Amino acid sequence: MTKYIGAHVSASGGVGNAILNAEAIGANAFALFTRNQRSWVSKPLPQLEIDGFKALLIDRGFKPEMVLPHDSYLINLGSPDEETLQKSRAAFLDEMQRAQQLGLTMLNFHPGSHLNKVSEEECLDQIAREVNLALSKTEGVTAVIENTQQDRRRDGRDREHRRTGHQPRLEV
Numbered sequence: 001m002t003k004y005i006g007a008h009v010s011a012s013g014g015v016g017n018a019i020l021n022a023e024a025i026g027a028n029a030f031a032l033f034t035r036n037q038r039s040w041v042s043k044p045l046p047q048l049e050i051d052g053f054k055a056l057l058i059d060r061g062f063k064p065e066m067v068l069p070h071d072s073y074l075i076n077l078g079s080p081d082e083e084t085l086q087k088s089r090a091a092f093l094d095e096m097q098r099a100q101q102l103g104l105t106m107l108n109f110h111p112g113s114h115l116n117k118v119s120e121e122e123c124l125d126q127i128a129r130e131v132n133l134a135l136s137k138t139e140g141v142t143a144v145i146e147n148t149q150q151d152r153r154r155d156g157r158d159r160e161h162r163r164t165g166h167q168p169r170l171e172v
């Protein structure tokens with residue numbers, strides 16, 4: 001059985017560069033951001049960049065199902081704040097659509113945080129609703145939950161992410 005191993009690589013300068021960066025470290029799988037992970041709004045991926053990504057991926061021998069985009073750190077589908085929730089909903093759908101456009105099969109996301117303002121159960125119900133909504137508007141992309149073991153409050157968790165040089169994992 002082939003084992004797949006990789007890292008979260010930079011897509012700076014275009015998503016195709018992630019392929020080259022993964023290749024350079026000898027990876028046969030990789031994670032990437034398909035948009036600015038610290039911004040709510042991103043320009044759509046140009047068709048040329050999408051086509052280039054797909055062609056290069058095949059050319060360099062990567063399987064689309066071994067590429068795992070990671071969503072923006074700002075997105076919180078469990079947010080008790082209506083404005084943040086609306087922004088998160090739009091950004092999450094955009095992330096899922098980008099994955100689909102690139103011919104990828106998964107999107108790695110952080111489930112979100114209730115920020116201690118609503119119950120965990122309400123928060124989880126909301127996240128499930130939001131994920132289902134995005135799934136109903138896209139095709140062929142699975143939303144992959146990234147578990148975290150840190151403090152449930154987002155602030156703490158993000159600090160932990162930075163401190164540990166957090167990188168999404170690919171599990172096959």
Ligand SMILES: [Zn+2]
Nearest residue numbers: 070110146168
């Ligand atoms: Zn993550």
